Amino acid sequence: MTASMILVAVGLLALAVGGELLVRGAVGLARRMGVSTMFTGIVIVGAATSMPEMVASVQAVRAGTPEIAWGNIVGSNIANSLLILGGAALIMPIVLEGRGRRDSVVALLATIGLSAIAYLGYADQWIGAGLLAALVIYIIWRYNHPPAQGEDDTTTPIPNLFASIILFVIGVLALILGGRWLVNGAIEISTELGVSETVIGLTVVAVGTSLPELAASVAAAIRGHAGIALGNVLGSNIYNLLLIGGVTMAISGRSLPPALLVPAWPVCVAAAILLVLVCWGMKKFGRFPALLLLLAFAANTALAFR
Template sequence: MFIEAALFVVGIILLVKGADLFVGGGSGLASRFGITPSLIGFTVVAFGTSLPEFVVSMNAGLTGNPEIATGNIIGSNIANIALVLAICGLLNPHALNRHDPANKGVKRQALLMLAATALFVAVAWSGTLSAPAGAIFLIAFVLILRTLWKESRIEGTLPILAKGSLDYILTAGGIIAVIIGAQLVVTSAVGIATALGISAFVIGMTIVAIGTSLPELATSAAAILKGEPGISVGNLLGSNIFNLLFVMGIIALIVPIPITETGDLLIMAFFSLAAIPLIYAGERATRVISAIVLFGYFAYIGILAGLI
């Protein structure tokens, strides 16, 4: 267990430092291409921070454990809103304000995230995600990206943050550090939990789901603290859409995915709806709502773990 604990610490360090590099590079890319930081967060950053979910879920699907893939994606999407976005709201409620110039496009992204969630729940309610469902998800994903790209251009509303080719190095290095850090944290946490006798189901829905959401948490918190709210919020909304439409779409094309727990789909939809008041409320209300949502998330985890 000593080795697992040491790897856990190393993973946390990589996550924090990688997130810092990631935010710096992402900010520069936003300025370089003249697009909003929220779209950079929604695409480049969301893709990078969602890679752990993609790798874990794809591996589970290909090894005959599609239920793990589904649990990981649903659990990660819940954590992105109820844990990560709520924490960001507590750290800096003003950063979630849709009127901030850096958050241009966040309103549309939030609505599209809810639409993607509704589509996923409606299709998954049949009990199985097959190849046609995967095709529908991927087509919807492409249409969402196309819509947001057309509306993302900005002209001189944000400071010039580009740092030349260094932006690419920072972004790539940040992605690599975050992914490696997340893998170390998840692997070591599972090892510790197993040694303590925690069930595999609870590990999958809690530790693995939270672990694969750690890149989003580290990157979004770093963006909030560095004054880049657009990257933070866009990252979370984009990650949820990426998880549901791209990751599950790819897996469904390869192998049928049974949906055995429809109750978890409703819980995911409920927590996803919480993104709207968090973005639309005033600063004081945002902090209160963030605390309520965070409490609800810990209560949900407590129920899964059999503690409540």
Template sequence: MLTYLILIGGLLGLFLGGDWLVKGASGLALRFGVAPIIVGAVVVGFGTSTPELLVSLQAALGGQPGIAIGNVIGSNIANILLVLGTAALIGPLVLTFADVRKDLLWMTGAVLFLPYAFWSGEVSHVEGLVLIGALAVYLFISLKGSRGEVDDIDAPTSLWIGGGLTILGLVTVMVGAHYLVQSASIIARQFGVSEAMIGLSIVAIGTSLPELATTVMAAIRGERDIALGNIVGSNIFNILAILGITAVVTPIPVDARFLNVDTPVVIGITLLLLALVYFVGRMNRLVGGGMLVAYVAYIALTAGL
């Protein structure tokens, strides 16, 4: 009974924290004259990727490179298909290419770097440094080019209130995700689910729960820039920062299946998202439902490999 209560508490923490994080990030955007899409990409997107960073570092240092690599690729796939798909089901997302062009192109470039990084069978120290250097350039360009771009959004303009809500929301989301993953794993074992499937489904999806909670709350509140920016920023961070930092700490061996199966999938859906924003500029409930079906199909395929 206690495990189920922890599960419910984790879910509650995710959605309350997601709401506070969106409000606080919007307030910071107003306070500093930074575009909400940049706050969504940098503050919210990077902040909610912290669980992925911790998981990948622990896995690589613990001699489990498959988890470290799979966590990065799996989270990017979940962010696009599961998180954006869910947000689109809640309400159609209007996506203006001009507003997210730079960030989408950086995300696409980061994903297209993966085959090169994986080709030798190891992500080396040097490649890790290249990824971290690219992240520094991205942050510099984003923050430099975003001054003075402010949307009319309903959010606190006080620095202390905005910053406090952002920090409180981020901590609450992370704690909620931790206890949700922990309790769900216990429940899964009680029902005889294998350890492999627990890692594949609960842990992989669990590290994307902060993005899911934050993006869903952003969609409900109508903060579309933060909803998309959170996903774009998180995916950029997953590759440039998480893979980069982990490779700098210790080289990461890459299983051939990541190069042959999962990397083409993440490249394909990233290019699909880019085309969707550029040519259509809208993500309706039908598209959102299709993305969720595609994610279930990917999980089923992965489970069978």
């Protein structure tokens, strides 16, 4: 048990450090491309901070435990919507001003689509390929449609290209190792404690792989980059569903675990609806609603272990 806990702790640390380095490198590369901060947050940082979930899920599928992978996907989206957004806004309220409206709808549609696949029990590698194709279409659409008025914010100084590439590469390597250690340790702990692998994926693995999102969103909120803070949450949710869900389905070809049908998927859909309401109905996301999100996340985590 002790060795497994150490393995999980080291894996989480590697994921946190690797995610931070990857984010810095990705943002640097994005700035070199001259794209908006909202696009950077959604497409670049969202993809970068989803790498821990990607690595952990692929490792779980290769280890023969896709339950951890799917639990990680659903749990990470819940953590993004409640823990990450709530934590960032609690430290520094996020000025919305119309940001993320279109992308919150995309995230909601992807959530509903994948939850429908889960409830219908569909399982086919072609479904995974379809999810990946949907992600490609979304990225192309997002790149060809510049931010709506108010979606962009102040830009950061353009960093050194070589340094950005080095940070990106080191971050990816740290994420690969961290994901392997985390999944191996989580499987061992679930076996020793008699806890289902789905619950481990929903909690330990999901929160652990969401640490880069938390670090990136908090840092962005503190620096006043609301586009990156919010875009990171929305982008990560979309990548989790379409990229990681697509890869997991394409590799395993197995249906989503029945244990996630209640209450995980309904909570995930409710969180996606909440993000749409926030993006479309609020000009500023302050500390009080942020605290409510954190309390909701705590309650959901306790419910997972019931």
